[in-house]
Amino acid sequence: MQESRPTGSAELPPRPGEGRAGAGRQLRVLLTPLAGPGRRPPRKRLRGGGAGGRGAGQGLCPEPGQGRDGAWDADSDGSDGGDAAADGYSQLSAYERKRLKNITENAKFFAALKMHESAARLHQITTKKQSSVAKRAKPKKAENESVRRRSMRLQRVEPLGVPVPEMPAQPEAEEYPQVPAGPLPMVPEDEMANGNLAEDLLTTWMRISEMKAGDTEKCTCDMKRYRDSLSSMVLSEDNVKKVVKYRVCSMAIHPSESLLFVAAGDKSGQIGLWNVDCKSDEGARVFVPHNYPVSCMHFSPFNPAHLLSLSNDSLRCGDVTRAVFDEICRNEESMSSFDFLEDNASTAIVGHWGGDVAVVDRRTPGTSSELSADIGFKRTRTVHVHPVNKQYFMAAGLVDVCIYDVRYLKSKGNKPVSALKGHTKSVASAYFSPVTGSRVVTVCADDKLRVYDTSSLPSAVGALSTVRHNNNTGRWLTRFRAVWDPKQEDCFVVGSMARPRQIEVFRDTGKLLHSFQNLDCLGSVCSINVVHPSKNILVGGNSSGRLHVFRE
Template sequence: MPSLRTRKSKSSCSKDEQLEMKRKVSESPKQKKKMKVEKVEEEEDGSADSDLSDYEIDYAKRREENLRLNREFLSQFGLDKAKQDLLASVKKTAPSNRGLKKEKAPKEILPRRSSLRLQNKTPDGIELPPEALINRVAYTFSEPVQHLRPPAGPLEMKEYLHGSTTEENHKETCRVLTSLKMKPFKTASDDLERYAEKMSKTKVTAERVAKVVPERTFSLALHPSDTKVIAAVGDKWGKIGIWDVLCNTESRAEGVCCYAPHSRPITCLDFPVHSPEKMYSCGYDGSLRCGDMQKEIFIDVFNEPEDDDVLLRNFVFTSPHTMLVSENTGCVACVDIRTASTTAEQMYELSHKSFRTVSCHPTQPYYFCTAGVAGSVSVWDQRNLKPKKSKALCELAIGRNINSAYFSPVTGKHILATSINDKLTIYDSSEIGPNVTVKKSISHNNQTGRWLTGFRAAWHPAREDCFIVGSMNRPREISLFSVAGKKLHAFRDEDYLNSVCSLNALHPTLNLVAGTNSSGRVFVFM
């Protein structure tokens, strides 16, 4: 009979012996080698006594030397610098916090479907007595936000401040604008190449980016003064923001002052040269107002009845006292700002489709052009217009909806049109009449989509050999073109400009450009 060997079972071991056994089993060869290297380092430092053999000590030293040589070899190819550059390129710059502070919107309570039980009705729809409502949950529905048009007549500016704008900010903004002295600017004298070289040196910094209005922008204007840089934008819900770009006073919210004189999108803004202390604005609420910074009021210049739901799209001065206003009804209104009446002096029904822009010839102001959803640019002679059924001097068909069409600002020998068919079209209008022809057609991606304001290419106010327009290119940019169709410069900055600037404007005398995106921010390159 074979003898039986007695073996100590695992259960009979003490707890400390079991932990020691697990530790020995779990130690991998790599861990053991690491412990040996640490012991070598401790021995070299004199912090511990070595129990390693000479071979193990020599192996650890040669390994450390090989690692050092490998690091030096790889550093010769600049891999460390390339790694740092790559990390820096993917790092996104946070949006600018200058200007208006974001307000926390109230949480919207969505409506819920109400069952017959909650309506206190039987499955057949028969009304039950009120006693049946006991112990049933009552649901409340939030009313939709209504944007009512401000009342007609003059409005006190301080009563229509918006957001974080204080009365102190308003007072300082009015003081700055009323102190500006303005002379009619002359036509630019330097050639196009020199001007493009100057503009290529402009830059945007963190101090030149600010949130000026709370919502998506629909209009942009630069004050023509050369002593101050003032930008104004209008947004989706009737807010106008005025930004003193070079103001560094924190108490003025970095120079931003916001008002609410309208209730719907503001589609056109202008600081007229003949009245630099005034700012004119019109919008979808059917009103055109003048912000008089000296009197600190918004004057009601022209309005359509609110119940008619007429949208004012654009206006242009034909003289210091008269202007033309385009409407979505296909009408153009002639308004005299000297009269106390808020109705038009004359209303011309020119089309059965909506107009978007109206532009006046700079030297022959009785000529003006309109553009809109009809897909053509029409040139008119105001002297021959009738209230109804007037005939245009010429119809320049493009084929798709047109965002804008403007006469060149100096001689009016060009018309610049921006259309949805991905074209920037320049017409030769040196001779007004049927002879107006296409001078240059430039391919340009104008597909901004539903959530971005449409591009509207804009002339330089003091020269007609170049214009500016937004771009869908990546990295984001603002494009400067010559009248010959050549791209002169792309205003870019991957740190601060990371969005599409739909609306842009060039200053008449200073080498700067301002652009605005659909979140209410303004970017200034100077």
């Protein structure tokens, strides 16, 4: 049966010499179009039609006039075979000989144009530029290079006669001369300009100290009356004043009932005295009796004409009757706080940042302490004496709050009477309640306020109540200290990080009773607060030296 031929195929005659072996064998040639210009035409695929001849799958030799790939050279007429043999290309087809000839002519043409030399030169130039950029070194600074320009504000230059405001920075030793040891005259910082005004302020302090307040019995009123009294205390613009230059670290309020007189100590060693009832600018004056932050202050309960203040290196008594700051104790171990051991304020317990405590007697000549005792603390932030049993005092340090008996203090090996447990981070303050001492409130860096029952003193005391409270004041604010209201045994006052800015009052059960706020006059955190012992007055101090007075 004869095989049908597909379209585009052609039969080839049998090769000479195949004879009868090739008879009956049909070949089909698949013709494909030539490739585009400049490309080698594809091979023709030859398929055997039968099993004879060379066998199935074997390719056929190219016919005369064909190239090696079986393509026909349309330009060749078979007459250039002699030239090809002479050139050594006898084995190539006419098409490939023509292709080689074109390549040779093109090479001669490009050689005449010198294209290769231009390309090589351009490549060399490009390579040099890239290498030079990669290896370029940074220019060295000249030795005599001028100092970088700074603005007039940073140079603290007064432009066009306009004074530059002072920056709230820690004073340097060059700007503020060191306060010498020993007694210092009670002279304000701006003596030359306001000498008479300062004398009026000190005279007022002396006058109100001579007036003995009535012996009113301390008692706790019912909670409704107390909350009503808190609501009646408001803040006005006249009762806000910048008293000291820098951050307030401690405050004390004079016990007088006839006139409101407040003292504030800042981080540079300044003490500001403010007669709040004096509505003019002359109501406040600043004194500099210390070199370091004034961390603790108290008016003497026996003689309010004495203001005792403690800094890192000295404990001083400002005696307005003699207009002098006496030096009671000097110690290079960095003192942190103090409290009176007796009602006549003749002796005091002093805490040290290094952890020790010391007993100081004001009647003893000299400025050394009577006893220095190691209580096992790494740091002592506050000390406080029991209001009834004066032999007991409490020390608060890192995670330790312990109560000791001063009668059994010795230089080493002191054991506490009782320990207040539960603190996981450093404790900022710990104070007995003012009337009976049966409660203690602490402020801890673990964001908790804790109240303890100290009516009895077992070896370990657990917290009676705990209040979640943001105590993360950071480095720019004085750490919070929760202080009891002297008029209310079971309520204490503490600063707050909440907005709007406020001062909070809590009960010993942990319940929030009242928040002192004023959107117009109170816009900062008051870390240090003090409450008047007999009147409904609260004073809060902030980090810029400003005092805020809430009163009826």
